[in-house]
Amino acid sequence: MSRAAQTDLAVLAALSVSPMTGYALREAILTHLGAFWTESFGQIYPTLTSLTRDGYVSPQPGERAGSSVYSLTATGQERLIELMAAPATEVPPRNGVLLRLFFGNVLGATACRRLVLQARDRAMAQLAELARVRAETENEPPSVHTPYWMITISAGEHSARATVSWADDALKSLDHVPE
Amino acid sequence: MSRAAQTDLAVLAALSVSPMTGYALREAILTHLGAFWTESFGQIYPTLTSLTRDGYVSPQPGERAGSSVYSLTATGQERLIELMAAPATEVPPRNGVLLRLFFGNVLGATACRRLVLQARDRAMAQLAELARVRAETENEPPSVHTPYWMITISAGEHSARATVSWADDALKSLDHVPE
C-alpha cells in the first residue's frame, strides 16, 4: 500500500461516518484523529479531486456558495473496505527526544532531566485531554463507533501512562549520573 | 529546527562516538537507533557532503580504496551541541493500526481482533529484542554512554509493555462487540 493510498483511506473512512466539505474533513481529522493521524489542506483537496475523478466520492453543492459536500459512492465504500484490509504502512520513527537522550553525554545530565520532564508534562497533558474525550464519548448515545473509539482512547491512555512511568524511572537514574 | 538539521544532528551525534564511513554510519544508526530513528543512504551521503563543505566533519582516506572515514571537527562538535540544545521536531503521527481501529465497524470485530493481536505480537518481539540489547549493554564495560543507553532501552520497554496491556484490554472489549 503506497503512502498516498493512506490519505485516500483516511478521507474515505471519515466520509463514511458522514458526508462533509474538505474544510470540515480537515477539522474532523484534526479533532478526532489528531492523536494518531494528520492531514493538511495541501493533501486533502487534491485527494478529494482524485477520489472524485475515480468515482469513489461525489460532490454535491453545499449550503454556502462554491462549497461542496462530499459523500461516499458505492464503489467508494468498496474501495474503503479494500484499503482497510490492506496492511498498514508505518512511518519511519524519528523520536528527537530519544535521539538526544541516547547521546545524552553531549548535553549533560541536567539538560537531559529537563528533556525528560518536558516529555512527562506532555504525557500528563495528554492524559487530561484523553479523560475529557473519554467522558464526552461515554456521555453520548452509544453507536456502532463507540466501542472502537474507546479502544483508540485506551491506546492513548496506555501510551501516555507508559511515558510518565518511564520518565519517573529515567529521572531517578539521571540523579546518579555525574554532570 | 528544520527537518534537514535533524539528519545533520543524527550524523554528527553518531560520529561523536567514533569516526566511521557513510556505510558504517548507516549500519550504526540502523542497529543502535533503529527503534526510534532512521536514515537512508539517500540522506546520509548528501548530508556528509554538505557537512564536509561546512567544515563540521572531515573525511580521511579509509582502509579500502575510495572509502572515507569521517570524523567531527572542532566546529562540528560545537554545531552538535547547538543542534542538541534545539527543540526536537516531532514527525506528524500516522498510526495505521489506530486509524483502522477507529473506523473498526467497517472491518468488523474479527478483523480488528486480528489487527490487535498482530500489534501485540510485534510488541512481544520488541520486548525480546530489548532484553537481548539490555543484557548486551549491561555486560559491556561501563562508559559515559551506558546510563543514557539504558534510558532509551527503558523507553522501548515501557512502550512495548503498554502496547501489550492495551492489546489485552482491547481484545477483552472486542469480545463484547457484535460482528
Add this chain to the structure above:
DNA sequence: CGACCCATGTAATACGTTACATGATTTC
C-alpha cells in the same frame, strides 16, 4: 572465480507542509 559484503553516489519519484491568494458568510 563466483558470491557476498563494503562502499559511494545519483536520479526519479513521491510525500507532505506551508504559505499564499481568493472570496463568501456569519457574528458582533
Add this chain to the structure above:
DNA sequence: GAAATCATGTAACGTATTACATGGGTCG
C-alpha cells in the same frame, strides 16, 4: 462594517525513499 470563520485551491519548497549504477575487497 470589521473581524472571525468557513471554504477552496495551488505553487513553492523541502524532505525522504527507492532503485539503480558502479566497483573494490574478501572468502570459500
